[in-house]
Amino acid sequence: MNQRERFHAIMDYRSFDRLPVWYFGQWRETMARWRQEGLDESVGIPAATGMDPDWEQGMWGHHGLVRVGPIPESPGEVLEDTDDWQVVRTALGAVQRVGKHGSSIPEHLEEALKPTRESWDVFKRMLDPDDPRRRPAGWEAKAAELAKREEPIVMLGGSLFGWPREWLGLKAISYLSYDDPELYQEIIETVADHFMRLLGPVLERVPVDLAYFFEDCCGRNGPLFSPTTYRAFYDQHYRRMVEFYHGHGVRWVLLDSDGKTDPLIPCWLESGIDILFPIEVGVWQADPVALRQQYGKSLRMMGGVDKHIIPRGEAAIRAHLERLRPLVEEGGFIPLPDHRIPPSCSLDQFREYVRVFQDVFGR
Numbered sequence: 589m590n591q592r593e594r595f596h597a598i599m600d601y602r603s604f605d606r607l608p609v610w611y612f613g614q615w616r617e618t619m620a621r622w623r624q625e626g627l628d629e630s631v632g633i634p635a636a637t638g639m640d641p642d643w644e645q646g647m648w649g650h651h652g653l654v655r656v657g658p659i660p661e662s663p664g665e666v667l668e669d670t671d672d673w674q675v676v677r678t679a680l681g682a683v684q685r686v687g688k689h690g691s692s693i694p695e696h697l698e699e700a701l702k703p704t705r706e707s708w709d710v711f712k713r714m715l716d717p718d719d720p721r722r723r724p725a726g727w728e729a730k731a732a733e734l735a736k737r738e739e740p741i742v743m744l745g746g747s748l749f750g751w752p753r754e755w756l757g758l759k760a761i762s763y764l765s766y767d768d769p770e771l772y773q774e775i776i777e778t779v780a781d782h783f784m785r786l787l788g789p790v791l792e793r794v795p796v797d798l799a800y801f802f803e804d805c806c807g808r809n810g811p812l813f814s815p816t817t818y819r820a821f822y823d824q825h826y827r828r829m830v831e832f833y834h835g836h837g838v839r840w841v842l843l844d845s846d847g848k849t850d851p852l853i854p855c856w857l858e859s860g861i862d863i864l865f866p867i868e869v870g871v872w873q874a875d876p877v878a879l880r881q882q883y884g885k886s887l888r889m890m891g892g893v894d895k896h897i898i899p900r901g902e903a904a905i906r907a908h909l910e911r912l913r914p915l916v917e918e919g920g921f922i923p924l925p926d927h928r929i930p931p932s933c934s935l936d937q938f939r940e941y942v943r944v945f946q947d948v949f950g951r
Contacts, residue, residue, distance in 0.1 A: 615929065654722055672689065741797050745841065784832050800844060803844060811849070862888055876915055893926055
């Protein structure tokens with residue numbers, strides 16, 4: 589089996605020869621540590637650590653075939669610069685204080701999009717699907733080459749909450765569904781239409797295997813909006829987008845949300861989402877075994893391996909993975925670390941994880 593065939597067999601609950609050995613990237617500081625510990629970047633991290641080719645490769649940039657994100661008219665600028673941080677105005681218009689030491693979320697001083705009709709009317713000009721800068725010259729030839737790939741072809745397929753939250757900020761988007769539900773609905777609908785309009789021609793040329801929704805709509809204590817809000821504003825657009833992707837030959841639709849996702853899982857399944865990712869363990873104690881018991885084979889999953897187990901050594905890793913073996917054998921589940929690998933994990937520790945993973949699940 590090649591990687592595409594293997595991926596589809598697992599998600600179809602058919603027999604497969606082995607699991608793919610994947611991860612979900614690493615922190616910038618982790619990469620710096622691994623370099624110091626002898627990482628040979630010239631061969632790529634998957635090859636250097638014994639994993640399979642990276643399933644994320646090309647996904648976020650749509651493999652260079654189309655530019656989906658907002659296209660600003662001017663670059664960002666540095667407003668203030670100190671030894672510890674910079675205040676920057678982003679190209680989209682937000683003002684942020686960005687630390688220079690370590691990976692952390694920037695402090696938002698001013699958001700790119702205000703929760704008003706006037707601000708939205710200006711902002712959405714950057715989402716013009718007919719902007720000629722959206723499709724690079726020669727993209728059709730590049731699409732033809734991509735179609736030959738033996739690894740799963742994954743493409744960012746939507747972000748109905750994730751992107752608007754980044755533009756508005758969490759506080760504003762949380763109030764907007766109450767203060768101006770019509771505007772809230774319009775923003776979601778515009779983003780949904782935007783993705784489908786731009787990806788339609790791509791899907792006619794490339795056999796995409798997985799459409800990836802980036803949402804990150806849950807936190808430590810649960811979702812950032814209620815199931816009632818989801819059904820009122822989001823469900824209809826997920827349904828039509830899932831139908832659109834399936835109708836264009838995309839076999840699977842995945843939704844990415846960190847945090848405690850439990851209250852929204854029934855909503856996502858009702859909307860037609862196929863795969864949930866990354867099943868974060870950590871403080872949320874998410875459990876792919878328990879989720880399969882609750883939802884059955886209708887819920888397919890990727891993730892579910894506690895990344896913090898990796899530095900604890902072979903015995904801890906093996907016990908953690910062995911518990912997942914029955915679920916792996918049942919199908920519809922690909923275990924991988926439940927988020928980016930933190931710098932507490934050494935290169936040798938990660939290589940040990942890969943070795944134990946291969947031993948437990950077979951290579």
